[in-house]
Amino acid sequence: MNSLFDRYDLRGLELRNRIVMAPMTRSRAITTVPDALTATYYAQRAGAGLIVTEGAQVSEQARGYLFTPGLHSKAQTAGWKAVTAAVHAEGGALFAQIWHVGRLSHVSLQPGGRAPVGPVAKAAEGVHAFGYREDGTPGQMPVSTPRALAANELPGITADFVAAARNAIEAGFDGIEIHGANGYLFEQFINGGLNIRDDAYGGDDVGNRLRFVLETVDAVAAAIGSHRVGIRLSPFNRVFDMPAFDGEAGTWLTLARELAARELAYVHLSNREAIVRAAGEGFLATFRETCGGGTTLILAGNYTREGAAADVAAGVADLVAFGRPFIANPDLVERLRNDWPLAEGDGATFYGGSAAGYTDYPAYRAAAGAESEAEPA
Numbered sequence: 457m458n459s460l461f462d463r464y465d466l467r468g469l470e471l472r473n474r475i476v477m478a479p480m481t482r483s484r485a486i487t488t489v490p491d492a493l494t495a496t497y498y499a500q501r502a503g504a505g506l507i508v509t510e511g512a513q514v515s516e517q518a519r520g521y522l523f524t525p526g527l528h529s530k531a532q533t534a535g536w537k538a539v540t541a542a543v544h545a546e547g548g549a550l551f552a553q554i555w556h557v558g559r560l561s562h563v564s565l566q567p568g569g570r571a572p573v574g575p576v577a578k579a580a581e582g583v584h585a586f587g588y589r590e591d592g593t594p595g596q597m598p599v600s601t602p603r604a605l606a607a608n609e610l611p612g613i614t615a616d617f618v619a620a621a622r623n624a625i626e627a628g629f630d631g632i633e634i635h636g637a638n639g640y641l642f643e644q645f646i647n648g649g650l651n652i653r654d655d656a657y658g659g660d661d662v663g664n665r666l667r668f669v670l671e672t673v674d675a676v677a678a679a680i681g682s683h684r685v686g687i688r689l690s691p692f693n694r695v696f697d698m699p700a701f702d703g704e705a706g707t708w709l710t711l712a713r714e715l716a717a718r719e720l721a722y723v724h725l726s727n728r729e730a731i732v733r734a735a736g737e738g739f740l741a742t743f744r745e746t747c748g749g750g751t752t753l754i755l756a757g758n759y760t761r762e763g764a765a766a767d768v769a770a771g772v773a774d775l776v777a778f779g780r781p782f783i784a785n786p787d788l789v790e791r792l793r794n795d796w797p798l799a800e801g802d803g804a805t806f807y808g809g810s811a812a813g814y815t816d817y818p819a820y821r822a823a824a825g826a827e828s829e830a831e832p833a
């Protein structure tokens with residue numbers, strides 16, 4: 457029976473356990489360049505079998521929030537170099553998540569103040585972007601109405617992903633994860649309720665809606681090797697105004713079959729609970745089977761120690777990812793191994809700010825040691 461703490465061979469990359477740190481945007485990159493604090497933050501969490509970084513935008517157009525890091529300039533690549541060196545020095549492994557937010561952006565974040573882009577010119581309702589107000593101060597405001605991308609613009613975006621993936625490898629990452637989840641650009645194209653384009657990249661035809669993401673997967677894999685490419689998806693997620701649509705299960709299973717043929721490093725589903733709620737445990741098993749025996753499956757979403765151990769033992773997932781628990785527990789793997797209590801993160805410092813709530817959460821041993829020192833003799 458597999459355990460969370462067994463080693464794992466990820467297409468030739470040796471992971472020291474089966475616990476993944478899920479990608480989490482922390483909005484600490486004031487200039488879009490990751491700095492020494494970010495290197496410290498990830499190095500503190502290098503006990504994970506694999507770290508997937510926060511989303512890093514592949515271009516200025518790809519950005520949907522202030523203070524998120526990029527992976528499209530020399531300075532950003534140099535900043536990441538220090539991050540990968542710090543994690544590798546601690547014996548960890550890390551993939552960069554690369555993303556394009558598509559329509560989930562605001563004109564104040566876009567080059568030249570232009571409209572953000574999407575498959576169709578429809579704004580996400582009730583969704584906010586973190587950009588600049590008219591007076592120039594940072595703030596939350598409704599996302600702007602996007603313009604529909606022309607088909608001949610898509611190869612340019614694919615090229616941005618390829619360039620970002622190359623930058624990631626140059627920066628020392630062990631691989632990259634394409635962000636195809638959570639209502640961002642690729643999911644906007646995959647979603648049959650939103651993507652009603654009448655060209656080769658949309659409409660009723662599943663192949664059309666999958667074309668853009670698969671072309672990008674292929675281009676990135678050709679550039680850096682399929683063994684270094686993972687992808688994150690979120691079937692049946694309803695975040696950021698993603699509607700339900702006809703043939704949804706079939707869409708995701710068709711994508712799984714396409715990905716199986718590409719022999720990627722892994723497929724990562726961000727929302728285990730939402731999938732089971734919408735389609736049942738059986739869907740997870742069918743999805744896994746469809747991805748093929750050779751594809752590593754990572755599952756995420758509200759995992760507890762027990763749930764994670766059970767999924768790995770039962771082979772529901774090869775690797776399990778924890779998000780929020782890694783924020784307040786830099787030594788999460790050790791805590792899970794020893795069944796030590798977990799600290800609660802402070803939601804007020806999840807996004808933005810500096811070291812507080814970022815690099816100042818102590819490891820359990822350090823915290824316990826500090827407490828016993830404080831006790832009267």
Ligand SMILES: Cc1cc2nc3c(=O)[nH]c(=O)nc-3n(C[C@H](O)[C@H](O)[C@H](O)COP(=O)(O)O)c2cc1C
Pocket residue numbers: 478479480481482509510511553635637638688726727756757758759777778779780781806807
């Ligand atoms: C602060 C925060 C930032 C996040 N940023 C990202 C992100 O950049 N990319 C992504 O794919 N998911 C992101 N997520 C989702 C997490 O990766 C994860 O799927 C989710 O938190 C569920 O796992 P958990 O219950 O263990 O936290 C974020 C979640 C949180 C809490």
